[in-house]
Amino acid sequence: MILFPNCKINLGLHVTNKRPDGFHDLETVFYPLPVNDALEAITHSELQFESSGIPVPGNAADNLCLKAFHLLKQDFPQLPALHIHLHKHIPIGAGLGGGSADAAFMLRLIDQKFQLGLTEAALLVYAAQLGSDCPFFIINKPCFATGRGEIIEPLTLDLSGYSFMLVHPGIHVNTGWAFKQLTPKAPAYALKEIIGQPVTTWKDVLVNDFEEAVFAAHPAIGKIKEQLYAAGAVYSAMSGSGSAVLGIFPKNKIADILWDASYRVFTIR
The missing domain is CATH 3.30.230.10 (Ribosomal Protein S5; domain 2)
Known part of the structure; x- marks a missing residue:
């Protein structure tokens, strides 16, 4: 099987x-x-x-x-x-x-x-x-x-009307290290309420607490997020404690991006 x-x-x-x-x-x-x-x-x-x-x-x-x-x-x-x-x-x-x-x-x-x-x-x-x-x-x-x-x-959440790009730069982020960089705190926004809003509203309020520390230690990961937004992503973020970064694009409108040859890139249309 x-x-x-x-x-x-x-x-x-x-x-x-x-x-x-x-x-x-x-x-x-x-x-x-x-x-x-x-x-x-x-x-x-x-x-x-x-x-x-x-x-x-x-x-x-x-x-x-x-x-x-x-x-x-x-x-x-x-x-x-x-x-x-x-x-x-x-x-x-x-x-x-x-x-x-x-x-x-x-x-x-x-x-x-x-x-x-x-x-x-x-x-x-x-x-x-x-x-x-x-x-x-x-x-x-x-x-x-x-x-x-x-x-x-x-949850009732259907993103089938969008296309996705996942970019993995091959950088290893130690999860234990990542947690040690954070000071736990209550979120500024209710996550379930944000998810219920249109994807185009997520950019400044749907956040990953690990990004600040991980991007500071590994600027190349933060650069991927910038490139995805520059290429037309309506939302981009690091997944988990990294190092893959996701971009959500309008359906079938993923731009051609010249990534480093060592990166692994997945597109889901």
Whole structure:
């Protein structure tokens, strides 16, 4: 069986509180976009994991896809071993949620392949054990997220009348470092109210709290945002803690932009 985990973008991102457990409370809107990995699993004599495409850092045994398998195996010991192949296309460490998507889609794949009959609520519980962003990819529709990102509320938000450009400059922004640069505070504007307004009104009020510090440390990322606006984007922002930057354009009106040859650029028309 093969599934195609997709990425997400953040529309607005506020860090509102430092929690006693060391994590931060935040609020954001997750929106799915069709930039995809490919995740395939077949029954095998022993559990194996391999990847292709963008190199996946770290020990393969620690991959979230394997962690998803082991998590379900605890409650469903009858699950057979799998040969898992992940083709990585979503940039890593870009604020696009690729690793979280892979983990959530692994849960969905196993549920479907072996007809476990898991409800969405059950899948959300499993996903939350794998990572803060993972529950979003179970629902995989526009959502307002709070807590660490795991408390999600579906939203009516349809941006199909726009085109998107995602630009990843290949710069690694350490998430822990990024959080340390912020002083948590209540947002100046109510995020859900802003999202309900026309996209053309978002520019000065729908903000990502990480941008100021990240742009100061990595001016090239801020420059991407400037270039997207100069090319006609109606809204642009960094996704997550970076380093990918999104631009929302009028439908089919994405201008040709001469990017650095090392950048990875995705257009969704």
